[in-house]
Amino acid sequence: MLNFTELDEIIEIIKNFHDLDISGYSKASLKRRITRIMDINKLDLVGLKSNLINQEGFLNYFIPEMTVNVTEMFRDPEFYIALKTKLFPYLETYPHIKIWSAGCSTGEEVYSLAILLKESKLLSRSFIYGTDINHLVIEKAKQGIYSLTKLKEYSENFIKTKAEHSLSEYYTAMYDAATIQNDLKKHLLFSIHNLITDGVFNEFQVITCRNVLIYFDITLQEKVFDLFYDSLCKLGFLCLGSKESLINYKRAHLFKLIDKKNNIYQKIA
């Protein structure tokens, strides 16, 4: 198993040979991920270093495997209720609604947002951008195909959001999988974006970034919060994960906490 000194050596190699700085990632979690990559590929430290330095394309495999891609539709149903009751009445006043789901992984959250907007008759004037550093999950997100077993779990979450319809109205089943309906897909775009190195690409009324910042140290979190601040329109909303907050952010006073339980903030200055 990798130790923390060896982890630092790996981080240094990725920085020197690939110009990618992952030193701001949470170390304990990163070490587990990289240990996992070594186990799967039966690599020791020397082998991993050699692959990172010499093997063409290895980083394209390594980065997607390094990031955590666990997500689900309507995770934390009470968060979606908060969106409906606290944010949507405000969003209704805009002719065009732009939402950014940062670190969207395989797209479940983006489709959840689209369905929620559709239920509230706001989807027709909404556009959702889903981004992730990992090109493989972005491809999956674009397809919008999920297993029926999972969709059954998601249906339970969806019911808890006090939805009017059944989740099955938004997908078409084929054997043991189902595809999200195309009329939802017209209102969203998935693309690669690196929160650490890429900048502002649009202005949004809502940014959701849930269970991503826990993988960053406080310094890197600060940098990402700056990016979100710059990407939000005046009075725009920032939605964090159930265990993430702006508590360590120097510019937290520029936001107002509007939902403590669900960590939803509004940019006020």
Add this chain to the structure above:
Amino acid sequence: MKKGKKILLLGGSAGGFGVILNLLKTIPKDFPIPILVIVHRNPKFESNFESVLKNTFAIPIKSAEDKETIEGGKVYFAPPGYHLLIEPDFKLALDNSEPVQFSRPSIDVTMESASEIYKENCIAILFSGANQDGAKGLLAIKNNGGICVVQHPDSAEVATMPQAAIDINAQHHIYTTEEIVKYIHQLN
């Protein structure tokens, strides 16, 4: 970064949660060693028992926050739906990755992480539970020089979890519930 700081880890599942809560009720508020509690909880159910039960304990209890500094005189519960890890700078960190042993939080994950940071200064106790989570974590603590205690399978409501640890010889001591309470109090 202070080396030599101790940490106490309590892990349990079915039949373990109540025992751990009763144990925590006996802990004085100035107990010097920080306590991490990893119990399997269903994230689908309302989970803020930390704030509900707060007043029944002398020692402050809370749900672990991401990048929170670990302090003595406090009990940190792993939040449901997240693994609880420890950073090299002795801060807590949360992780949303795949369940381990069908569990998130997983006792194995937290114990393995603590064993690497706190080494011989880890004290871990594994309680009643219906799966095998915790055995590997306990062994990691033992291998790094820490002290490992397992609740006696006969005194556990569900023996599977403590027995799994005993089967791989991950423990130093096998104690009844009463002996565990006594053991913790003499750590003070």
